[in-house]
Amino acid sequence: MDENFSRLNAVEAALVRALHSAALRTAEACGKELPEALSFELERPRRADQGDRASNVAMQLARAFSMPPRDIAARIAGSLQEGCQDLLDRVEVAGPGFINLFLSHRWFAEAASQVLQQGERYGAVDLGQGRRVQVEFVSANPTGPLHIGHGRGAAVGDAVARILSFTGWNVEREYYLNDAGLQIETLGRSTQARYFEVCGRSELAPLPEDGYKGDYLLDLAERIRKEEGDRFLATPLAESLPWFERYAADHILEGIREDLERFGVLFDSWFSEASLYERDLVSHAMEDLKKRGYAFESNGALWFKSTAFADDKDRVLIRSNGVPTYFASDVAYHHDKFVRRGFDRVIDVWGADHHGYVPRMKAAVEAMGRAPDDFKALLIQLVALKRDGKIVSMSTRAGEFVTLRSVLDEVGVDATRFFFLMRRSDSQLDFDLDLAKKQSSDNPVYYLQYAHARISSLLREWEGRGGDVAALRRDGTPLPDLLFDNREARALAETLATFPVEMAGASADLAPHVVTAYALNLAGAFHSFYNTNRILGESTEVERGRLRLAEAVRIVLATCLGLLGVSAPERM
Numbered sequence: 136m137d138e139n140f141s142r143l144n145a146v147e148a149a150l151v152r153a154l155h156s157a158a159l160r161t162a163e164a165c166g167k168e169l170p171e172a173l174s175f176e177l178e179r180p181r182r183a184d185q186g187d188r189a190s191n192v193a194m195q196l197a198r199a200f201s202m203p204p205r206d207i208a209a210r211i212a213g214s215l216q217e218g219c220q221d222l223l224d225r226v227e228v229a230g231p232g233f234i235n236l237f238l239s240h241r242w243f244a245e246a247a248s249q250v251l252q253q254g255e256r257y258g259a260v261d262l263g264q265g266r267r268v269q270v271e272f273v274s275a276n277p278t279g280p281l282h283i284g285h286g287r288g289a290a291v292g293d294a295v296a297r298i299l300s301f302t303g304w305n306v307e308r309e310y311y312l313n314d315a316g317l318q319i320e321t322l323g324r325s326t327q328a329r330y331f332e333v334c335g336r337s338e339l340a341p342l343p344e345d346g347y348k349g350d351y352l353l354d355l356a357e358r359i360r361k362e363e364g365d366r367f368l369a370t371p372l373a374e375s376l377p378w379f380e381r382y383a384a385d386h387i388l389e390g391i392r393e394d395l396e397r398f399g400v401l402f403d404s405w406f407s408e409a410s411l412y413e414r415d416l417v418s419h420a421m422e423d424l425k426k427r428g429y430a431f432e433s434n435g436a437l438w439f440k441s442t443a444f445a446d447d448k449d450r451v452l453i454r455s456n457g458v459p460t461y462f463a464s465d466v467a468y469h470h471d472k473f474v475r476r477g478f479d480r481v482i483d484v485w486g487a488d489h490h491g492y493v494p495r496m497k498a499a500v501e502a503m504g505r506a507p508d509d510f511k512a513l514l515i516q517l518v519a520l521k522r523d524g525k526i527v528s529m530s531t532r533a534g535e536f537v538t539l540r541s542v543l544d545e546v547g548v549d550a551t552r553f554f555f556l557m558r559r560s561d562s563q564l565d566f567d568l569d570l571a572k573k574q575s576s577d578n579p580v581y582y583l584q585y586a587h588a589r590i591s592s593l594l595r596e597w598e599g600r601g602g603d604v605a606a607l608r609r610d611g612t613p614l615p616d617l618l619f620d621n622r623e624a625r626a627l628a629e630t631l632a633t634f635p636v637e638m639a640g641a642s643a644d645l646a647p648h649v650v651t652a653y654a655l656n657l658a659g660a661f662h663s664f665y666n667t668n669r670i671l672g673e674s675t676e677v678e679r680g681r682l683r684l685a686e687a688v689r690i691v692l693a694t695c696l697g698l699l700g701v702s703a704p705e706r707m
Contacts (some may be wrong), residue, residue, distance in 0.1 A: 146588060147177050147188070147631055148636070149222055151238060154192050157214035160208065167200050179462075183585035183622055186227065186235035187629075191234040196446045204232025221676055233557070240616035243625050246632035248613045250687035255694060258634040262642050263304030269472055270296040272484035273395065274311040277388040278322045279349055284486065286539035287400070288515045289566065290555035292484040293400045294647035295513065297698045301518060302642035307478075310402045311468065314384060315409040316461075321346060322387075323380030327372065330379070334365055336633065341470070364503045396542050399700045410468050421452060421469035429502040439466070444498035466499045470508070471501055479508050482645065487516045487561065504669035515646055516563045520554070523569065547572040549701045553580035556647045556699055569639065579655055584704050590689040591705035593670055597682060607682060623664040627688065634691055647699060654695035661688045664668055 154175070159331045159668070162169050176191035193208035200207055205228060212226040212234055224239040247461040272292025275285045293308070313319075325346035331339050333356045359382065367375045370538045397399070411417050421437060424430035429440045435455035439462070442449050470480050480501075486494070493512045500510040520527040520537055527537060542551055550571040557579065558564050576582045597605045619625050634653065641649035670681045693703040 138220050144363055146238065146632060149518075150188055150190075152223060153215060153219045154190055154211070154234070157211045158192055158196065160214045161210045162196075162200070165202070169196075180235065180559055182393065184661070187238045187625070188236045189229075190234045190236065193234060194318065197232070199581070208232040212358060219473045233632060238625070238629075240619040242457050243619040243628040244266075244614040244616050247628040247684050247687050250631050250634075251608075251683060252611065252613075254690060257460075257690065257692060258638045259301050259303070259641045260635050260640060260642070261303035263299060263302055265305055266479040267477045268299055268304045268480040268482065269307045269309055269476075270299070271309045271485070272481045273391075274313070274320050274484075275391065276313045276386045276705055277391065278318055278347055279387060280351055281394050281539040282518065282536040283518045283566070284515065284540055286542065287518050287549065287555040287560070288427065288484050288486070289395060289398055289400045289539075290552045291513065291515060291560045291647060294552075294556055294650070294699055295482065295484070295645050297700065298638070298642050298645075298650065301694075301698060302638060304480075304642075307403045308401070310405045312379055312405050312406050314359050314390070314406050315464075316414065316630050319380050319384055320376070322383050323376050326352055326355060326359070326383040327367075327379040329353050330367060333360050333369060334356055335367060339368070344520055351387075352383070357385060364496075371515070381441070394538075394543075397543060397550070398539065401679060408464060408468075411464055412470070416475075417463055417467040420467040421463070422501055423470060424452075424466070427502060427504070437471060439495075439499065439502070440550070441495050441498040441502075444501050444652060446495050446498050450495055458700075462495065462499075465496060469496070469524055470503060472501065473505055473509070480511075482513060484513045484515060484560075487514045490514060501649070511645065514561045516561055518564045518566050520566055521567045521569075528570075542566075542568075547586070550580050552700050553651065557651050559646065560650050579651075579700065580651060581707075583658045583692065583696070584702070585656050585707055586661050587689055587692045587703045588705055588707040589665065590661070590676065590685045590692075593682065593685060594689075595705075597678075608686060610679075610683065614683060615676055615680045618677070618684060621667065623660075624684070625669045627660045627664045627684065629659075630657050631687055631691060650698050654692060654699075657688060657695070661685070661692075 151347060155173075159169055159172070173192075173195060175190055175195045177190055180189050186648055193211060194204040196202075196207050202667065208228045212228050215223060215236075216236075220239070222239060222242050224237045226237070229235050241254060241662065253259075253670045270292055272295075273281070273285055273289045274476065275281055280405045281289070296306045296308050319341065324340075324343050325348075328337065328342040328346060328351045331337050334344075359379075367378075392657040409565045421430060424439065430452060431438055431440060431441065436451050437449045437453035439452050451460050452466065453459050472478050483496075489512070494512075496512065497507055497510055501507055520542075527653055528549045538553075546554075546568060554566050554571055555564070571580070572578075572579055574581055576585070594602075594604050594607075619628060634657075637649055637653045641647065641653075664684075670685065696703040
């Protein structure tokens with residue numbers, strides 16, 4: 136059963152193990168054998184007098200044991216009472232054979248104490264064990280400013296990198312710079328046309344039909360004219376085009392870097408597509424595929440044998456005219472990642488429109504001799520902005536789109552990042568601008584940050600009354616059991632106990648939304664605890680104990696916010 140425990144929370148995993156062991160002891164005592172496919176459930180009872188969890192394991196064993204479920208439940212309950220004194224306060228049999236489990240106050244106290252003992256490393260399960268992983272994300276063409284779709288990809292990629300680093304991976308963030316190919320030439324011609332337009336001579340270089348039509352190029356053209364004057368009016372278009380290509384790409388890329396830095400996203404490396412050709416990496420990758428038997432020539436072209444990896448057809452790498460396809464560049468790029476740079480794992484964050492591209496890229500990685508799971512493509516679905524309850528109209532074909540910068544200006548970095556990370560990356564996201572600006576509990580990021588600020592305020596107030604916060608944080612003694620006499624305190628401690636398992640799931644699934652959901656759940660548990668338990672002004676033992684429990688919550692909230700790239704304010 137061990138493989139089933141990884142996604143249970145800490146409480147349920149311990150209880151399932153204990154129940155399974157007790158059922159095994161009961162079977163041996165009765166001269167029976169447990170069914171190989173034994174499966175039972177843990178439920179959360181509706182009433183406090185029914186325990187913290189209830190199990191139907193006895194009813195699952197009735198046929199195999201040829202005994203009434205209630206008799207089996209009584210035997211299992213007795214075995215549990217003997218072997219789980221630290222975990223369980225008591226066990227009761229109810230109804231036709233349910234086993235009601237009451238967790239001990241000591242268990243709750245120890246669960247919360249673990250957070251204080253481990254501090255900011257609590258939850259840092261070592262899944263990566265130092266292995267190297269590259270996360271490549273954003274990678275927007277330097278042909279225009281970042282829009283909100285790029286912003287969501289930036290938030291997801293950066294949060295995934297933070298989560299992987301926290302869980303033991305050696306992470307490198309990379310931006311793949313598409314600085315070669317037709318899109319750069321189109322950008323140059325579009326900028327050139329806009330320059331002639333602001334100079335009043337648009338008839339000399341009309342905007343190409345497939346050109347970039349956003350107003351940002353008009354602003355860029357105005358800047359060029361201010362810096363360069365009219366000197367290009369007398370220069371042949373073909374001669375000045377490389378200058379416009381380089382100038383536009385460099386300045387747009389500068390703006391992209393500025394937006395990402397403001398958004399809290401920094402890259403370890405910026406990889407140039409052009410360098411694949413400058414360093415002859417494409418031909419090296421093609422030769423390697425040939426040696427491995429996965430590239431062949433046909434009709435003057437070089438093909439990748441992707442059908443060997445369940446792709447629906449083979450793919451062209453080098454056209455018959457000698458020009459590499461985009462796929463050849465991507466194969467060479469990933470060949471460089473795995474073969475030359477030696478990453479153990481590669482994660483690409485792509486737009487959802489690349490869905491059909493994933494199988495052939497995975498096939499190429501397998502052809503390099505890597506395992507299928509060494510490569511993962513995270514797909515980012517579209518973002519729909521809402522204002523006043525209505526969807527904000529966007530049309531990229533007309534060159535009109537909502538930039539990441541404009542959203543940051545309106546709602547700030549914290550709200551933008553958090554809202555981008557609230558849903559699975561491959562599900563469409565409705566981003567409510569009005570909600571993101573609210574300073575109330577209706578706004579999830581405000582609700583979460585307020586919990587952290589409230590705890591910080593409690594500690595300041597206690598310190599103002601003569602308390603020593605530094606000593607409180609150094610205190611390594613277990614929390615007193617008496618703190619957990621009420622349901623809210625137990626729920627809060629149990630929520631804290633689930634954090635390592637939640638982090639393991641978020642890391643394994645590359646799922647930042649798991650962290651946002653957990654953090655909101657923890658904040659909710661704290662607010663419920665705070666509203667039903669006075670903290671300051673109680674007896675010394677209770678006051679100090681509840682402050683330490685609150686500090687454990689603050690530690691985990693700060694960790695969650697940091698993993699999401701959101702600030703953890705001490706005052707609001």
